Amino acid sequence: MKVVVFCKSVPDTETRVRLKDNRLDKSEIKYILNPYDEYAVEEAVRMKEGGKAEEVIAISMGPERAKEALRSALAIGADRGILIKDDALDGSDTYVTAKVLVKALEKDGLEYGMLLFGQQAIDGDTWHVPGQVAEMLGLPQTGSIIKLEVDPDGGKAVANRMVEGGEEVHEMALPCVVTCRKGLNEPRYPSLPNIMKAKKKPIQEYSVSDLGFSAEDVGKAGALTEVLSYALPPQKEAGKKVEGEPEEVAQALLQYLKEEIKVI
Amino acid sequence: MDFTFTEEQRLMAETARKIAKDFPPDYWYEKEEKGEFGTEFWEAISEAGFLGIVIPEKYGGVGLGMTELSLVIEELCENGCGMAGNWYICLTEVFGAMPIVRYGTEEQKQKYLPDMAKGKLEFCMALTEPNAGTNTFRTETFAKREGNGFRINGTKIFISGADRAKGMLLITRTTKLDEAPKKTHGITLFLVDLPNPAVKVNPIPKHGINYSKSCEVVIEDLWVPESAVLAEVDKGWYPLLNVLDPERLVFTMASVGIGKLAIKTAVEYSTQRKVFEDPVGSYQALQHPLAEAYAGLVSAELLSYKAAWLFDRGAHYREIGATANMAKAVAVENATKAVYWAMQTLGGYGYAKEYHVERWWREINLVRLAPVTQQMALNYIGEHVMGMPRSYK
Numbered sequence: 001m002k003v004v005v006f007c008k009s010v011p012d013t014e015t016r017v018r019l020k021d022n023r024l025d026k027s028e029i030k031y032i033l034n035p036y037d038e039y040a041v042e043e044a045v046r047m048k049e050g051g052k053a054e055e056v057i058a059i060s061m062g063p064e065r066a067k068e069a070l071r072s073a074l075a076i077g078a079d080r081g082i083l084i085k086d087d088a089l090d091g092s093d094t095y096v097t098a099k100v101l102v103k104a105l106e107k108d109g110l111e112y113g114m115l116l117f118g119q120q121a122i123d124g125d126t127w128h129v130p131g132q133v134a135e136m137l138g139l140p141q142t143g144s145i146i147k148l149e150v151d152p153d154g155g156k157a158v159a160n161r162m163v164e165g166g167e168e169v170h171e172m173a174l175p176c177v178v179t180c181r182k183g184l185n186e187p188r189y190p191s192l193p194n195i196m197k198a199k200k201k202p203i204q205e206y207s208v209s210d211l212g213f214s215a216e217d218v219g220k221a222g223a224l225t226e227v228l229s230y231a232l233p234p235q236k237e238a239g240k241k242v243e244g245e246p247e248e249v250a251q252a253l254l255q256y257l258k259e260e261i262k263v264i
Numbered sequence: 265m266d267f268t269f270t271e272e273q274r275l276m277a278e279t280a281r282k283i284a285k286d287f288p289p290d291y292w293y294e295k296e297e298k299g300e301f302g303t304e305f306w307e308a309i310s311e312a313g314f315l316g317i318v319i320p321e322k323y324g325g326v327g328l329g330m331t332e333l334s335l336v337i338e339e340l341c342e343n344g345c346g347m348a349g350n351w352y353i354c355l356t357e358v359f360g361a362m363p364i365v366r367y368g369t370e371e372q373k374q375k376y377l378p379d380m381a382k383g384k385l386e387f388c389m390a391l392t393e394p395n396a397g398t399n400t401f402r403t404e405t406f407a408k409r410e411g412n413g414f415r416i417n418g419t420k421i422f423i424s425g426a427d428r429a430k431g432m433l434l435i436t437r438t439t440k441l442d443e444a445p446k447k448t449h450g451i452t453l454f455l456v457d458l459p460n461p462a463v464k465v466n467p468i469p470k471h472g473i474n475y476s477k478s479c480e481v482v483i484e485d486l487w488v489p490e491s492a493v494l495a496e497v498d499k500g501w502y503p504l505l506n507v508l509d510p511e512r513l514v515f516t517m518a519s520v521g522i523g524k525l526a527i528k529t530a531v532e533y534s535t536q537r538k539v540f541e542d543p544v545g546s547y548q549a550l551q552h553p554l555a556e557a558y559a560g561l562v563s564a565e566l567l568s569y570k571a572a573w574l575f576d577r578g579a580h581y582r583e584i585g586a587t588a589n590m591a592k593a594v595a596v597e598n599a600t601k602a603v604y605w606a607m608q609t610l611g612g613y614g615y616a617k618e619y620h621v622e623r624w625w626r627e628i629n630l631v632r633l634a635p636v637t638q639q640m641a642l643n644y645i646g647e648h649v650m651g652m653p654r655s656y657k
């Protein structure tokens with residue numbers, strides 16, 4: 001069985017976010033492999049190590065720097081990479097992204113048994129793409145899993161996901177789509193020997209036209225959504241401290257909830 | 265000129281940052297207080313391959329150089345490990361792997377390198393003596409030919425990691441200073457297996473870096489075979505320089521890392537802390553010294569990478585030595601300033617152990633004394649770089 005892991009290059013968690021011309025100012029940003037995708041890569045590599053997957057393919061849509069995210073995945077243990085890179089892709093929304101990724105899988109002729117994603121990308125934070133890809137391919141999907149058992153011979157996967165107060169267990173026929181989160185595994189550090197090995201692993205590149213799209217199908221032109229503006233979150237204000245006897249404190253709190261923020 | 269790191273180098277730096285995040289200042293606070301070796305950290309860096317950076321692939325490493333070693337160490341130190349991000353790596357990789365890779369026989373390489381690369385063999389270096397600190401030519405530890413080997417006697421001091429190490433790079437004389445045609449002649453390096461009944465190791469209580477012990481090492485009638493000689497008998501001086509320059513460079517990187525870590529801590533604290541109307545970080549009395557230190561650290565960092573680049577390209581030892589000494593002198597001055605002003609910025613909390621700055625203060629204090637004192641680094645610049653008269657005999 002072949003396993004595909006979807007990888008996104010995102011700004012490092014320590015990035016100081018600044019806006020310029022109503023877009024993210026990308027001039028001083030360090031990029032990393034989306035941390036949630038690391039759980040997905042780790043899980044896929046463990047499947048391979050456990051004899052349940054024969055090949056792990058990392059795929060990304062993004063600019064040149066996305067290659068580095070793919071290299072991270074290859075350094076964790078993925079076997080090869082696919083990168084869809086094209087200036088025309090700038091401004092794509094999640095719908096275009098999903099469409100392009102699906103086409104690239106098709107173009108590659110991959111017979112995949114599972115598609116693994118991180119549950120969200122820490123930059124856009126939309127959680128959209130896995131569901132869109134599953135829908136476009138007509139595959140079953142479950143998300144935010146903390147346990148995964150795959151039975152390639154039996155053609156099924158069982159995944160556990162956290163829900164309020166317990167866990168849900170989903171059984172799906174293969175191929176299927178799964179999104180990963182913290183708790184599923186402990187991703188290994190890409191070791192130096194594996195980083196050096198990753199250098200020699202192939203990354204297949206596709207342009208928009210390689211996939212049979214024209215410029216109008218992708219980027220802003222092909223998008224179904226439009227970002228109107230960006231804003232930084234408001235500065236956190238100092239907390240409110242209420243002191244006094246328990247009755248007074250409760251009274252003050254009630255009043256605050258009712259009158260000031262009007263939640264009750 | 266190209267200042268960009270390669271993709272692999274950037275990924276290595278990222279792995280180092282990840283490890284540093286898993287071994288944050290609180291981890292080192294505890295190890296320091298308990299005087300305990302950072303076993304979990306050692307395992308993590310072993311698994312990540314950090315102990316095999318300079319070891320060829322053939323012996324289980326990745327066969328890279330001083331540049332990658334510097335990069336990994338800087339990231340570890342800067343992202344929370346402080347001096348610990350350099351210390352253990354230096355003891356095993358700079359004191360052990362580097363000279364063995366360059367000068368070892370095939371037998372010595374097979375014996376030490378694969379285990380070092382896996383983190384299964386710790387090393388140390390015994391150079392300093394009570395009567396030969398800064399002046400290595402006065403080394404008194406003597407190795408006398410006996411049978412098909414040598415009988416060694418002498419006392420070494422401040423030997424870090426000697427309590428745990430399984431191997432030691434031992435610096436001796438095989439020709440006494442007053443009998444040597446040149447003072448550089450007569451130095452011989454040995455690879456000694458530890459523990460050994462002829463080698464007594466006594467830890468010395470010290471100011472900081474207590475997650476590793478620095479020890480007095482008394483060597484009494486230790487016999488080693490000829491095969492324990494590293495490089496050539498009497499000709500150990502130049503090979504030794506190829507240990508001391510890298511040592512200087514990793515400590516330069518550690519200083520830059522510690523300085524940046526202290527500044528980062530001060531910046532975070534000072535943007536929150538309000539005493540009067542505005543955060544204390546808005547006061548230029550604090551900002552300017554921190555900014556000066558920061559600029560100095562970044563300058564030293566660049567110079568240190570240049571020295572690493574020279575080393576990796578096999579430049580002349582004088583050129584490497586000059587660059588390494590200048591980088592070290594500037595790094596230490598600015599790192600000391602950075603930690604000093606970080607402590608000032610934190611006020612009383614700078615003195616409280618759980619805020620970590622006081623530990624970094626104790627750590628940075630070492631680097632003006634060792635591996636080479638600031639005075640000796642400046643002497644080198646005055647004499648060998650600027651051509652001024654030598655100030656001592």
Ligand SMILES: Cc1cc2nc3c(=O)[nH]c(=O)nc-3n(C[C@H](O)[C@H](O)[C@H](O)COP(=O)(O)OP(=O)(O)OC[C@H]3O[C@@H](n4cnc5c(N)ncnc54)[C@H](O)[C@@H]3O)c2cc1C
Nearest residue numbers: 389390391392397398422423424478633634635637639656
């Ligand atoms: C924690 C710690 C760990 C160490 N680990 C190791 C180790 O693992 N292996 C090892 O071999 N050594 C180790 N050392 C030893 C260290 O390298 C020496 O302490 C250092 O080289 C200085 O030597 P010294 O202490 O004998 O000082 P000295 O040589 O006695 O110098 C005393 C002072 O005189 C000054 N001075 C000396 N000569 C001159 C001159 N010509 N001009 C101007 N000023 C001069 C010095 O700068 C210094 O300020 C360690 C030391 C410490 C503190």
